[in-house]
Amino acid sequence: MSAAYVTVTVIAAFLAGSAAVTYLIGHEYPKAQADMKGIPRRYVPVLGLLLAAGTAGLVLGFVVPMMGLIASGGLVLYFVGALIAHLRVGSRNLIGWAVFFVAMVATLVVQIAHY
Template identity: 60%
Template sequence: MFVAFATVSILGAVFNGAAAVTYLIGHEYPKSQPDMKGIPRKYVPVLGALLAAGTVGLLAGLAGPVLGTLAASGLVLYFIGAIIAHLRVGSRDIVGGIVFLATAVTALVLGLLHHGPW
C-alpha cells in the first residue's frame, strides 16, 4: 500500500509542481485562463502559490500523514473549483483539471487507507 501511496503522491507533486512553476514565472497559458474565466489576473500568483503549497504538502505527507491529508484535500477543492470555473463560462476544456483532480483524490484516498485519518 505504501508504494502506491508514495507513487501517486510523488506523481501528484510533479504535476502540481510543474503547474505551480508555470503560474509563478508568468507563462502565457496561466495568464490567459483568468481572462477566459473573468477573474482578475492578480490572482494568478495566488493560484500558483496554492499549487506550490499542495506540492510541498504532498511531499511532506510522505513523512507526516496529516500534512499529506490536508494537502490532498486542498488540491481536491482547488481542482473542483477550477473545473466549476471552466464550466461556468462554457469552457469544455476540463480534461487537464479532471486528471489533476483524479490524482489528488487518489493521493487522498490512498493516504487515508495507508495512514488512517491522522
C-alpha cells in the first residue's frame, strides 16, 4: 500500500464522511442548498446516506480493494450529479464542489493504480 493511496483515500473518506454527517444530522446548510437547487428536502437524508455509503466503501477498500474502487467511482458520479444540480439553477458558487470533486477523482485515480 503506497503512502499516496492511503493519504488520498483517507482525505476523501474524511470529506465524504463529514458531508454525510452534516446531511444526516439535519444541519441547515444542506437544507438551504437543496432549496436553492430545487431538490425536495426529503431527499437530503438520502443524499447523506449515499455519502455515508461511499465513505464506508472507501474505508472498506483498505481490506477489499474492489470495494474502494466501486465506492470512489460512485462518489465521483455523486459529485458529477451535484455539478449538474448547481448548473441547472445557474449557481456558479462551485468552490466547495470543486474541492470535493478533485478529492474524489484523485481517489479514483489512486484506487485504479492500486488495484
